[in-house]
Amino acid sequence: MALLLRATGTRMKPTVLTMAARLLMIGSVAAGLGIAQGAVTDTAMAQSSVSGGANVVQPPAATPKRLREIVHADISTRSVQVTSSFTGTEIIVFGSIEHGRPEHAASEDLYDVVVVLEGTPEKLVARRKSNVVGLWINTQSMTFESVPSYYAISSTRPLDEIASPLVLRNHDIGFDKVRMLPVGGWESGITTADLRKFKEAVIRLKNSSGLYVQSDYGVVFVGGASLFRTTIDLPANVPVGNLNARVMLFRKGQMLSQFKSQVRMQRQGIERYLHDFAFGYPLLYGITAVIVAAGAGLAASSYFNRRRA
């Protein structure tokens, strides 16, 4: 059964259509082979997970009775194409818990799943305005070395109910837990209060432009306790760059297993051509822009001249 499923799994392109099929597949594989499999480390999972649902099949390892829970997941869209008609997209992350014990699904021993989708870190400047002789002018600024351009969190419950702030910080979960280091470090005379205010401002502004999004009950379990899914909105203003996805399984405030994957996001078609032209050959691009503009002006003047004559 596993072989058959693997064959179909690799042949199919990861599209939303096949997503449902794979969701079912992962579930049945996990249920069917679950007992026979051993614990697999996080990193091994991350590497093997690239080939879609087939990653579930792992060589069995000798392990005692109590098997560790493992989270398996996949993403509906492995590659986001930013074309001229790009208006944002939706990314579906789905997966299952292997070795999940149903008795734990009751009461306080619930499994929790946290899905984090992070954009490429970028160098960012935050500026603060103050009133200078009646005008609101940028007077203070802070440059951060690497701030995720986009950050989406989706979880089964509010984060503070899932784990302690320390655990969340250790796993970089949450906007305020994201490492933001100012360029120049502490030598540039930054106070802790300033840093906190600037960090809060970055989070607030990213949040209001839809780039930092959090969905407290975004991850839902379907068909019992072992299958879950969530939908993450990728708006059109997300800076173009690869995204890192992490799916983390928690219970009793501790992380049990983690799955990592990447979503490729790149420009395509005319969009890519124009962007590469503008940044790769800026002088030629500028000259082309002028030729296009002058041509448009000439065409307009000759057209309307002929019409009037």
Add this chain to the structure above:
Amino acid sequence: MHFYLPIAEMSANIFIFLGMGGAVGFLSGMFGVGGGFLMTPLLIFSGIPPAVAVGTEAAQIVASSVSGAIAQWRRNNVDFKMGTVLLAGGLVGSVFGVQLVVLLRAAGQFDMVVALSYVTFLGIIGSLMMIESINSIRKSRSGKSTSGRRPGQHSWIHGLPLKMRFHRSKLYISAIPPLIIGGLVGVLAAIMGVGGGFIMVPAMIYLLRVPTNVVVGTSLFQIMFVTAATTILHAYQNHTVDIVLALLLMIGGVIGAQFGAVAGEKLKGEQLRFLLAGLVIAVCIKMAWGLIGTPDEFYSIGRAIGGGH
């Protein structure tokens, strides 16, 4: 229908920008002005980053000034010698202005300087036009004929060295004032995304005493080349020319201008100037409010310039 703008990096409804180009084109056709001083603020109000608005608008002005200059040249209304002197100053001003934009963007003060420049120039021009048009409307109501140009006087300008003979304008004046005027217009073109006709035309009439029939053609000749140079420099140094956005504005602008010219023939000169003055003052107030009004958000974020793309 949406189109992802390659340089502005946002998904835009193409009809909004076609319409915006059309509306400003209509006004510029009706009033006989370039329209850059209305288009750039409108682009900024609609969420285009100010630097991209300025760079892109320079490309659009190339298109509109090419068709305008050709029409004037056909009627032999261009003083090429005067135009070349103005252009020499304009190119120096443009190079200087673009360097200033580079520095101001790095310092995080560009948006403020753009707004401040607009408030200053629109405020002065708008009030002067308003006063002048009200006076002439009053005069025409009381039955008196409106006075034309005052007789030429010997001003300080005639005492300057480097005198040149401008045959088409029937002038024998120093080359220094046109160089300075051209230079100032070049700086404004680079910083504000305008052609600068609103400064150059009155300066040529009142300071240089260029005959009114060659003023518009000669200034369009200068604007065409200065905005072309500005477009190339912005593309080369700031990567802020969005060719897709510029094309949308050009198409809308060309069509709008044709209808505007027809509408303009049905209105009296004083009434036209009064309406235009009202519009200029409205844009000025909106810009000023952004500088004076207490902002809802004191912080702003942006990608650090100099960081990789």
